[in-house]
Amino acid sequence: MLYRNYGGTGRCVSALGLGCMRLPRDVNEEKGEAPVNREKAFELIKYAADNGITYFDTALGYHGGASEAVLGEALDGGRREKAQIATKQPFSEMKTRDAIRQNLESALKKLRTSYVDVYLIHNIQKSAWENIKKRRIIEEFEQFRSEGLIRSIGFSYHGQYPAFKEILDFYDWDMCQIQQNFMDTEREATEEAIIQAGKKGCALVIMEPLRGGSLAFPPDPIKAVYDAHTPRRTPVEWAFRHLLNYPQTSCILSGMTTLDQLKRNIEIFSQADAVPGCMSEEDKKMLAQVKAKYDSIVTVPCTGCGYCMPCHQGVGIPEVFSLYNEGNMFGAFDQPRRGYMWTTRFHHEASRCVACGACEKKCPQSIEIIKNLQIAHEALKGWLE
Numbered sequence: 001m002l003y004r005n006y007g008g009t010g011r012c013v014s015a016l017g018l019g020c021m022r023l024p025r026d027v028n029e030e031k032g033e034a035p036v037n038r039e040k041a042f043e044l045i046k047y048a049a050d051n052g053i054t055y056f057d058t059a060l061g062y063h064g065g066a067s068e069a070v071l072g073e074a075l076d077g078g079r080r081e082k083a084q085i086a087t088k089q090p091f092s093e094m095k096t097r098d099a100i101r102q103n104l105e106s107a108l109k110k111l112r113t114s115y116v117d118v119y120l121i122h123n124i125q126k127s128a129w130e131n132i133k134k135r136r137i138i139e140e141f142e143q144f145r146s147e148g149l150i151r152s153i154g155f156s157y158h159g160q161y162p163a164f165k166e167i168l169d170f171y172d173w174d175m176c177q178i179q180q181n182f183m184d185t186e187r188e189a190t191e192e193a194i195i196q197a198g199k200k201g202c203a204l205v206i207m208e209p210l211r212g213g214s215l216a217f218p219p220d221p222i223k224a225v226y227d228a229h230t231p232r233r234t235p236v237e238w239a240f241r242h243l244l245n246y247p248q249t250s251c252i253l254s255g256m257t258t259l260d261q262l263k264r265n266i267e268i269f270s271q272a273d274a275v276p277g278c279m280s281e282e283d284k285k286m287l288a289q290v291k292a293k294y295d296s297i298v299t300v301p302c303t304g305c306g307y308c309m310p311c312h313q314g315v316g317i318p319e320v321f322s323l324y325n326e327g328n329m330f331g332a333f334d335q336p337r338r339g340y341m342w343t344t345r346f347h348h349e350a351s352r353c354v355a356c357g358a359c360e361k362k363c364p365q366s367i368e369i370i371k372n373l374q375i376a377h378e379a380l381k382g383w384l385e
Contacts, residue, residue, distance in 0.1 A: 001052025001270050006084075006250050007175055007203025009152055011117075013084055013251045015244065016269040017055035018048045018262075019207065020071050021062045022255030027384055034384035036063050036070050044262055045074035049083055051266055055251045057177075057205070058111075059088035059122055060103060064385060072111035080113055086177075086205070087111065088122035088156060091132055100140050104149060118175055119150040126163040138171055156207070157189060164189040168196060175203035175250070181211055182242040182287045183294060198248030206243050206252045211326075212335025213255075215239045219331045222293045229286045237268050242287060244269075247276035299328040300372050301365050308359035308369060316348035317359060317369060324376035333379060340380035350377035 003012045024040035027033075045056070056075070058067045068087060075083050087107050094100045108114065119141060124132065132138075144150045152174035157164050168176060176197055178189045185191040197204040210216055216236050218226065226235055233241070243252050252269075256262045268274065279287075302321040311317055323340050327333035343349055350373040359369045 001266060002274055003054075004250050005203075006152075008201040009174055009203060011084070013055040014053045014269070015249075015251060015274070016053055016265055017057055017205065017251040017253045018045065018053055019253040019255035020045075020056060020058040020067045022257050023063060023067065023070060024257055025063075029382075029384065032384060036066050038070060038073075040259075041070050042074045044256065044259060045071060046079065047259060048256075048262060048266075049075060049079040052270070053266070054082060055084050055086070055205075055253075057086045057207075057253050059090075059120075060093060060107060061090065061122075068107050068110040072113065076112045084117040085111060085113065086118035086120060086154070086175075087116050088120040090122040091124065091128045091137070094135075094137060097140060100137070101144075104144060108149065115148055116150050118152045118154050119144065120154045120156050120175075120177065122156055124155050124157050124167055126159055129163065129167060133170070152203075154203070154205075159189065161190045161192055164193050165196060168193075168200060168202065173200075173202050175205060177205040177207055177253075179208040180206050180243065181209050181215065181239055183211060183215070183291055184208075194246050194248050198246075203250040204248050206249055209243055209252050209254060210236060210239050211330065212332075212338070214326070214330030214332045214335055217330075217332060218290070218294075219297070222290055225286065225289050225293060229283075236264070238283075238287060238290075240265070240268055241274065241278050241283075244274050245276060245279040249276075294329055297329045298325050300325055300367060300376070302367060303365065305364065307362045307364055311353075311359060312356070313352040313354055314347050315350055315352050315373065316343055316346075317373070319343055319348060320350045320373060320376050320380070323380055324372075327379060334383075337380050337383035338385070341383040341385060344381075350374070350380075 002015045004015050006013045024037040025034045026037045056071055058071050089103050093103055121137060141153045145153060154173055154175035154177060155167060156177040158179055178193050180188060180194065194204060218235050240252060243249055254265055256265060300321045302318055304318045304322065306318060308317045323336040327336040353370060353373045355370045363369060
């Protein structure tokens, strides 16, 4: 296993981290349940800790609140001392100062530890940022650090670059966590976020390097691009090497579900050349071709312009089509279905459509929105967590 500096903290972490949002589950569709398979999860976590992985990422809400407890029990009994644990608290759970502390104390109890190595404000939203500043949430975290309950302060972020830059520049963060992969260099926080985090000396942790596993199994037209390139590597390895190529990257999280996935990824991150500069110009051109191929696969020609909005029933029309197109683009619907689960919880699902037709009259692409919303709903519904 290769290791990298964790920003300016003076610590090193494994280049590969275990993300504990996709632990093995026992899915029971009849009961509508999908609890963590504790036996398989323990095996996965223990193997990771015993084979060079030192960075473990979890959060208050993962697996319905069970992820922290599973990780804590798996690392208990000697493995905790070698591990660096990152966990997160979302702003939506920070109702009061007492609640913020209680949430941390609950996490420590579940993780069976007296401190966490990194504590993050989870998924900072642009809409919440002003309130986070106004309520001095960072000062609460600083107090926890002064008490020895946490070692480092960070944030995770899904969103566009301007808001990311504002958040990054506001405070001397120990670390930040963003979604990046070769498909998202111009989306999410973009490649520029990687560069700016490095300039600040902020540890950078990458999530969704495989876009929820979507990049692991490309359709035939994209597989042909990979197969024509020398050297030959798996799509998974190319995706990881794209991120390993950045010297600013501290750790790349992978939500591995099976022991086989874990073993194969450890092999990739143990290669002597899996270091900054590992991508040649020809390698980069090949990945650009792969990205272009993926981008050409779109089922519903929605551009996300938003002219169809607002929907009087609350349907998030561009959001639904984006998730549906993502599933078709990558030939894998697990990640889009999980995203649609949250769309449903926020009452923006496609099934709320009453076929009034107002959106179709405003669509500059002349999309048959009503029919396609029905198709998208059937393809996206059903994720259990």
